[in-house]
Amino acid sequence: MKAVRYYGKEDLRVEDIPEMEMRADAIKIAPKFVGLCGSDLHLYYDGGEGNGGNSATTPHPLSGETLPVTFGHEFSGVVEEIGADVTTDIKVGDSVVVEPLMVCGECPACKAGDYNICEKMGFIGINGRGGGMSEHLVVEPRWVHPVGDLPLDQAALIEPLSVAYHAVRNTGAQAGQTAVVGGAGPIGLLVATVLKAEGLKVIVSELSEARKQKALDAGVDVVVDPSKEDLATRVREETNGVGADVAFDAAGVGVVVHQLLASLKAKGLLEIVAIHVRPLEIDVTGELTFSEKSVQASLGYANDHAKVIELVRTKGIDLSQFITGKIAPEDIVDKGFKQLHDDAEHQVKILVQM
Template identity: 35%
Template sequence: MKATRYEGNKTFSVIETEIENPKKGEVRIKVAYSGVCGTDVHIYHGMMDKRVAMPQTIGHEMSGTIDAVGAGVTGYAVGDKVVVRPLDDTKVKPSDKGFNHICEELNFIGIDSPGSMQQYWNVPAFTLHKLKENTDLKLAALIEPLSVATHDVRLSGLVAGETAVVLGGGPIGLLVAMVAKEVGAKVIISEVNPIRIAKAKELGFDAVSPIDVDLVEYVHGKTEGRKADVVFEVAGVQPALDVMTEVAGIRGRILMVAIHGEKKPIDLFKFFWKELKLIGARVYEKEDYEKSIALITANELPFEDMITDVQPLSNIQQVFENIDKNPDGLKVLMDCQL
């Protein structure tokens, strides 16, 4: 089979290797598609070399069918369509308080251990979620990032009739906006990239650039002065941190979706003055995956428009180079059988 390897120094290789039988408690998946995540791009840029053991097969957004079942596995059969929730959360401690998805010794499969950018992939059966037979595997590759969005919206407590401001209109920001709209919220997207603004508008969202308009005044006008009930900070840049406390209304909730690797200044006075809440959100839980699977299965949201390119697995080096050259795209999928 073909497998890819991250070698470091912005380099991927494609190798031929033996297909391995699944061990006890594992299944072997014939991987259909593997999405390229922002984290994968960080790995490509060498930002996670201290964490990723090289050479390493990366990738964690995927879909596929079961090709073989190891001893002791029940409830799954060859031919079942599945996705993997890539969290090996078996090394739990009392200090994790039952929140296994963010346990101290979490193994994020595809980062901390081999991932899905290969033709066949052996994984623990407890990571699987079964799909319906008629599920489009191309769309199913969006279930992992969509689960990030369903987790974020669930933790926010967003309900129908509320206003949500999404700071950042990239892939995760748009998925958050879709889920927020699906629960009945009014959604405003703030994004500086004109191509992504146009895409958000094409998808039916109210999208503006904070460079062209005063975002605080814009949200004020759209909400009769109430401002946002929920703000999703997805951009990960200082201007978003500066404005998030301004666009939030009284007792607004701010969801920290973006990853900030360094300490950043935040206007804590606004938290006191308006009784704001700041909520951290990381990865997802089982119920978020089930929600995402239901949304993909229903296919009533414009998920197909999120996929801007599909490339053969053998083109992996070119794919990452092109993402650097063209950061305007949304979701690139690798066809893992080509």
């Protein structure tokens, strides 16, 4: 079968490889659309080690695989076969998405149900066990989620939307509250989308003109350019002088974190969703203690996919607005990664169509 294989930094190859062996306890899927995300971008341009990927010599502790691996962890597809030992309501021909995790099931986090922070966690499509950029894939039933009549291109965004949903759920944000989102990249836009669907007033802080427009098109209430006006001042104006209840850092930039903290009300909460590549210094006394503000973080998702699919269906969320390109596997570098790297402000989600 045809598959996109990741060999390391700036080395992706479309190859013919053997199909994964079907098992009696598994489900076989034909992937249809695969989203490219920031993790893929980092792996391509920076290499695997230190970015969550495999190395060429040290196998991942759960998959047992070294490079190369089949790429693609944000994907939708169609069920081709169901193993004889699998008990499920899913049927052959159903449209599904895959929660692309591999977890140990034995560490304290897994036993507590927080498998997204498993001590050995890995990703299908990054660390082995196949990937979405292939013609066929075999996965454990627990990770397969039916999407009904949701179009398969939109369904490929359920995975990153689950990241956003998990972050919002982690804060306990409620309808009627005000939230500020720092950064209108892919995750920031999806966080804002979840917040709006949950009934919050949403203020987005963003510098890029193109991304500001995408945020407005997505239905946020207010967009602020922090290079032209003070974010905290504007947030107070929008909240009768109180400040925001919650804020989300989707930028991964230190100055944004400080702006968001200043925008929060007393006892407000900042959720870190972005990955920070540099250490961040916070004035704990001045920025947190004197106003009893809190900072916490979220990673990925756990037990969120089914809820996200239901949210999209019941709230009529249009995920098509975030799809900015569809490409063939052979074009993944020139029309995929290079576009995301060189024209980031105009791109949200580029899909590889299998």
